[in-house]
Amino acid sequence: MRFSAATALFFGCVALSACTSSSGPESLSAGLTTSKETTNSIVPAVIPTASVGEAIAQAQQQQPEPEVLAWAGQMPEPQAFTDVNRTAGMPLPADRPVAMLTPNVPQIEAEPAIIKPRRGGRLQVYSQRFRDAHPINFGKASPRRHAVHGVDVSRWQGDIDWVKLRTQGANFAFIKATDGGDHLDPMFMKNWRKAKDAGIKRGAYHFFYWCRTAGEQADWFIRNVPREAGALPPVIDVEYNGESSCKRRLSRATVLEKMRVFMDKLEAHYGQRPIIYTAPDFYEDNLSGEFPNHPFWLRSVAAHPSKRYPNRKWVFWQYSGSGLSHGVEGRIDLNVFRGSEEDWHAWVDAKAS
Template sequence: MVRAKSTRPAPVKKKAAAKPVRRATQRKAKKKPQRQMPSWLRYVIAGLIAFLFLAAFFYFFIRPYSYRWKPCYGFKAYGVCMPSGFQVHGIDVSHYQGNIDWKMLTQTRQGKFPIHFVFMKASEGGDYGDKAFITNFDSAKTHGFIRGAYHFYNPKTDPIRQADFFINSVKLDSGDLPPVLDIEKRGKDENQLRRDLKLWLDKIEQHYKVKPILYTSYKFKTRYLNDSVFNSYPYWIAHYYVDSVEYRGEWKFWQHTDVGTLPGIREKVDLNIFNGSLEELQLMTIKK
């Protein structure tokens, strides 16, 4: 049976009454007036910062080399002011100086500060030989210079290996200066460094039958080699741009500058003096 459709209208849904919108009244925060730094104070602070920067720059970068620009009241030679009171002068070279014209270098003997001795770099660490050593070493003897050889020490390499490498690289003859240990790096352990250096020195002395020379700066000597066991070695002290060596112990050589200009050498050269007479220098040489 079919049912008749209902004719009653569908109920109308009542809309929910809109909630009244509450507008929150925000109080505007009162801004406090900011105080501005006076312009004169800004200039004072900026000037103070600039002064501190310049002072630090001078102390660390200019002051150590200010001796270069000091008036030379003594004699000037090879582009620098020469230390007074010393008669025996020398140089030290390596491959950094390039090809040396040894014949031209002999011209220095005609001047007021003749070059009498030359130290040459022979080796470094346990396996690096200076590529110019053999040529320089032979040429120095041929042209009548008192010659010497040095080893640049590497604290990270076994000292016996370094000593053996130097021995295999350098044959010293009668009239040559004792072998030199160049120590400039301390490594991580100071006590280990001193023990290792003594091993190198003992091995070299045993082989060449002469006490080696110790090359270092006066600061390195006083900080890391201030031990009586090292005081018996002849010292070669590096101390630049000063009127005299500040190291108060005994020393034989003084490397007083690294910017010497000599005939026959294109690059700058380290200049040295011997603390004694030429006869005393010759007495230091190896006798066979």
């Protein structure tokens, strides 16, 4: 049968499109399921209003791109943490567009309200006044029975009023710092500085990528997170992430080896044993019975940790991913410390010594 040129072109396009479906090894594992208990570092609850630079960066991100999991050059040399280079890492996508579109007018930032320790050097512990968009009835095991509450945050919480957040019950905060070996949370240094000014005990956490070497990731964290007296121990966040282009499920032995390399480097640098944050499914597959001498921070938003992590001692419990509070727009993760107010002060003092 003879076809016109247009018809032949049409059938050629159809045939070509039929050959573009993915059938590589990663696509075979794309259907892997992940726990519904995900941290807000993976699934942002509310995205804050974007600045001019962020809006441009977001527009550039409309075209889907694979997540960059390999470093394309030499790691940058460590930089001093000054007002000029507080990010101390990769240049943020929004830096150059803002410089091109707005006049170079210096921004005057109000002096932060610095909360000083009470007599004896210990900070006041505020009772929690948080609300929850999706409250869970934990019964007698309610997290509200705990004396010391706190939060964890990342860029998705936007510009936080840390002084107000503290008076609502945020006595401690874990702040997102880095991902993998080349991603830096653009709000990290601002959150790190202002949380301290507000009198909040804070620590930094790293979201671990399984397609990068543990040594690279440890080096990246160390180059971006200051070593400061009085800071909480650094945190390694290990969980399954269905949103990542890294679909590999490693063996339990490989997972544990990578974690040891990362945590040993951080402990040697910061002088504190890292905290392990995880979720139920990842814990069951890889961490049950492991690392008995490390502090654990456990996510369990539908039941007490004793139900999800049998026989596991823990220090922090993330009990909600839908918290609401003055000082933050949108939702925020809520956490408690295991112990009394006196236990909290003793634990913090031990980490600072």
